[in-house]
Amino acid sequence: MADDLVSSSVAPQTQEIIHINDLSLYYGAARALVDISLKIRENVVTAFIGPSGCGKSTLLRCLNRMNDLIDNVRIDGSCEIGGHNIYGSEVDVIELRKRVGMVFQKSNPFPKSIYENIAFALRLHGMTKKSDLDATVERSLRQAALWEEVKDRLHSSGLGLSGGQQQRLCIARAVAIQPEILLMDEPASALDPLATAKIEELVLDLKKDYTIVIVTHNMQQAARVSDYTAFFYLGKLVEFNTTRKVFTNPSHKQTEDYVTGRFG
């Protein structure tokens, strides 16, 4: 089953820019991530898969330190992006989040116009000239494959768009500030199949410019979209390899059981 979904092209062996070293995360006393060690390559799509509660979203949120927002979270180990440990004491979290963007499971556009949704972050980071803003808004909307649909109503509310369009707006918003890495937490799970297909197309297109890490509970999606896949179970990394290998010839029985749908 997985054979015909996985692309036959070889997964690119670009430079590894995210080094996760023995990362453990505790919510109070409960351990959610157990000694995760993983290296993510540049300009490819890496998928995190696994059953509910396995820690894939938690790990994703570690990469842009969104877990800092939760009380009682403790992190052991390190995570290096571009050579710097993002949990180091001299790290500016704001700067980190500019370079590691995130798209959430439930689309969350601001209650502002489409234009302002994208301009919000641009203004925050110092862009003031209208011509610059206009150009960047257009570029972001084109990158998110949304420009043609909304170019005539940029000043209408972002919340007036359909679910799939809202999510593409959130993607446009995230790429507007030109991060290096884009984290996507189940971006299509709340969307219908047509909208999902558009998002997947977008991901394949965006990987030219960004490093993408996508969490998905949909294995077929992981197989379609990603170059590398990491399979998690109960907070542990079970297997990490090219998507082709994980889906057609996994090394661990657990992985095989999961991708063939025997559990999870």
Place this chain on the structure above:
Amino acid sequence: MQTIPNTHTPEPVAHFHRSRFDAWSFLFTGVTGACTYLIIAILLLILGNIVLNGYSHFSWRFLTGGADRGMYDPETAGVLPMIVGTASRIILMTIFVIPVGVITALYMTEYAHSTSLGIRIIRGAVANLAGVPSIVFGLFGWGFFLNFIGTHMDQLLHPEAAKAVWGKPALIWASLTLAVMTLPVVIVATEEALKSIPHGLREASLALGATKLQTVLRIVLPQAMPGILTGGILAISRAAGEVAPILFTGAVSFYPDLPKALTDPFMDLGYHVFILSTQSPNIEQTRPLLYATVMALLLLTFLLNVMAILVRAQMRRKLRALQ
């Protein structure tokens, strides 16, 4: 083999009308309806009593006249100084209470850990503050603002002055006392508004590299404005009719001028009703004035509320347009 005769004729299907009268439902609907109308009846009774007794003396001259000629005589009494005094203290109170209340609520909701001891102490303090009787606020205002802060300010700023400037009943002390009194109302209303904003919006903002302050100022606070204004409206309504907090802190029974400075004492509509009823030489003659004064107070409160409601409706309309 015998066939069993088919003696069962099916009932007609469309048989939807109620065949049974549910007495308990009817009774419950009746009682709840009666209670609702009771509220309206009480309100109409109060308003009706006031308007019927006061409209005869509720004139333009009454509203714009001064209090210097015959306060107790319905023919010459005017309430302009009281209207200005009441309106001023309410507006000043709003200027003090809304920033402090909003900032407190922001701290409690956005910045503090929800289970820390500090937060529980603050919540307890807010709840207790809401239950303090108004006269206690009056005494507090007199003791702290007027006698402590006021006299010290006089020692600092006007050491040679013969008469107290800050250490006497003044508009500012009455307004501050009222602000302290209505603080819980604004805090609670703002908190409710902040909590109703979905967490996803804050996450989206932070994930784009915004600081917490930027998220609060540019995303959260604008969304919470209608709720904050509701708190303001509630504060205005509560403060308009209160007399005890302003008794020792700013209201006086007679002042020859309109209050122009923060240090001026003022006449007040609510307090004036009390003065009329206790110090009038001829209570029968003065009685219509009481009702007319109360009508003026109700009208002023109504107008202030309407203005605030209009501002809030405008904000809601703008927010709704973006939804």
